[in-house]
Amino acid sequence: MKYQTLSLLFLMSLLGCDSSTTTVEDVSDKVEVDSSVRPEKVKSPPEFLDPVYRPVIVNMENLQAGSSSSTRFSPQKTSANTTVTHGATLGTGQPDESVKVTWTYLKTDEQGDHYHFEKTKIDKSSQQKMMSKEIQYTGKKQLIFEDDFQRTWISPAPVEKAEPDRN
Structure with missing residues (x-):
């Protein structure tokens, strides 16, 4: 018994326990504990919205020759790490010279549908x-x-x- 008392006193001195320490029984009488469980709201990764404006047309106009190239497409929500790139090429009116435009639908948010466009001018000297x-x-x-x-x-x-059915 003496050994147990000495061990207890030694532990109390190490842990800083003194006479002002409240025991567990005293705490339950003084403190109200809210025992209701509130689930935390976990932020999930933002989900991309479907494209709002579809179908769309990308039109390339040659101002000097009067020709044009139009591409109609409907952007689609893609899965992670996937991109779909569209493109069109049109001559500039100069010999051996053309312009290629490519575009990729990126995402949709509150501001609208987001696209990335690239224009590459290619001439005879490459x-x-x-x-x-x-x-x-x-x-x-x-x-x-x-x-x-x-x-x-x-x-x-x-x-x-859509044309009506003719049955």
Whole structure:
């Protein structure tokens, strides 16, 4: 018994226990404990929204020759680490020179649908000049690139009417 008392006193001195320490029985009488369980709100990773504005048309206009190239597409929500790139090429009116425009749908948020566009000018000497631009598309005709030869737009595609069944 003497050995146990000495051990207890030794532990109390190590732990800093003194006469002002409240025992467990005393705490339960003085403190109200809220025993209800409240689940914590865990922030989940943001989910990407489906594209709001679809289908759309990307139109490349050759200002000097009067020709154009239009591509109609419907952007789709992609899975993680996946991108889908679209593209079109149009001559500039100069011999052996063309412009390639590619675009990728990135995401949709409160500001609109986000796209990344790249324009590459290719000439006969194989020199490439590249420009890139990220836009927020809000469903209205929007100018992407413009120079002395070409203009590139994104705009809403006209809604196609379904033909009635003829049965």
